[in-house]
Amino acid sequence: MRVIKSVKSIQQFIKKAKAAGKTVGFVPTMGALHDGHRSLLRRCRRENDIVVLSLFVNPGQFGPKEDFAKYPRREPADKKLAKKENVDIIFIPTAKEMYPAGYLTYVEVERMTQGLCGRFRPGHFRGVTTVVGKLLNIVMPDVLYLGQKDAQQAAVVTRMVRDLNFPVRCKICPTVREADGLAMSSRNQYLSAGQRKEAAVLYRSLKEARQSVAAGNRLATVIVGKIRSRIARESSGRIDYIGCVDADTFMPLKRIQGKAIVVLAVWFGRTRLIDNITVQA
Numbered sequence: 717m718r719v720i721k722s723v724k725s726i727q728q729f730i731k732k733a734k735a736a737g738k739t740v741g742f743v744p745t746m747g748a749l750h751d752g753h754r755s756l757l758r759r760c761r762r763e764n765d766i767v768v769l770s771l772f773v774n775p776g777q778f779g780p781k782e783d784f785a786k787y788p789r790r791e792p793a794d795k796k797l798a799k800k801e802n803v804d805i806i807f808i809p810t811a812k813e814m815y816p817a818g819y820l821t822y823v824e825v826e827r828m829t830q831g832l833c834g835r836f837r838p839g840h841f842r843g844v845t846t847v848v849g850k851l852l853n854i855v856m857p858d859v860l861y862l863g864q865k866d867a868q869q870a871a872v873v874t875r876m877v878r879d880l881n882f883p884v885r886c887k888i889c890p891t892v893r894e895a896d897g898l899a900m901s902s903r904n905q906y907l908s909a910g911q912r913k914e915a916a917v918l919y920r921s922l923k924e925a926r927q928s929v930a931a932g933n934r935l936a937t938v939i940v941g942k943i944r945s946r947i948a949r950e951s952s953g954r955i956d957y958i959g960c961v962d963a964d965t966f967m968p969l970k971r972i973q974g975k976a977i978v979v980l981a982v983w984f985g986r987t988r989l990i991d992n993i994t995v996q997a
């Protein structure tokens with residue numbers, strides 16, 4: 717496994733690999749790797765000749781009052797996990813390598829970044845699409861692997877790839893969950909024992925929403941209302957949003973028809989968790 721820190725070196729390596737006919741799969745991350753990342757890496761390993769993993773806590777996607785400074789950084793443990801998963805290259809750029817002095821260019825996907833996390837985290841998706849766009853130009857992968865846990869991010873990046881003709885295929889992989897259903901996230905480690913226990917209510921309430929749709933409920937207000945009351949009844953979580961959205965556009969739905977996603981963001985203490993479930997009417 718090679719650790720590469722400079723844009724020039726990784727581009728040279730990838731160009732050579734591609735000239736030799738190798739396929740390149742890419743898993744972008746901010747590190748603090750967990751089993752969710754592991755499942756992306758395993759799929760990437762199965763489907764490509766070369767597996768590239770990036771570790772970069774991207775300052776551009778954090779708001780001024782968010783957790784950039786305290787975001788977990790675990791480079792030695794991440795390298796160990798990557799080695800175990802047979803990663804070929806870990807790309808670990810510095811902020812200066814990614815955003816040299818005088819940096820001025822940003823990528824923005826409109827409309828579908830306005831609601832949900834976009835509303836509560838202004839500028840977040842602009843930061844994500846900018847860094848992912850840069851990473852795609854740097855790593856030049858054939859396939860990009862993203863997690864369904866960050867459903868809006870996955871939909872926004874997929875749209876950017878389509879709209880800007882990046883020559884890459886996006887594969888969205890299922891959310892990996894703890895035994896009690898909590899979606900794996902690097903931010904779970906911020907939770908106290910009590911908050912961690914309470915946070916399992918998120919998946920319980922999403923599963924209830926799916927059952928409710930299967931039983932014939934179609935109105936978003938009814939589905940959202942049920943989730944809201946369960947979270948209030950069973951936890952101290954503070955809700956940022958709960959919504960039903962179109963699976964591709966992420967536009968809010970009043971009525972569920974066909975495939976939709978039920979999404980939520982809830983605070984437990986000072987930790988904000990997101991989760992979602994696909995429903996079919």
Ligand code: PAF
Pocket residue numbers: 744745746747772774777844847848866869
């Ligand atoms: O999901 C993440 O870890 C980040 O948003 C990503 C895609 C690596 C961009 O910084």
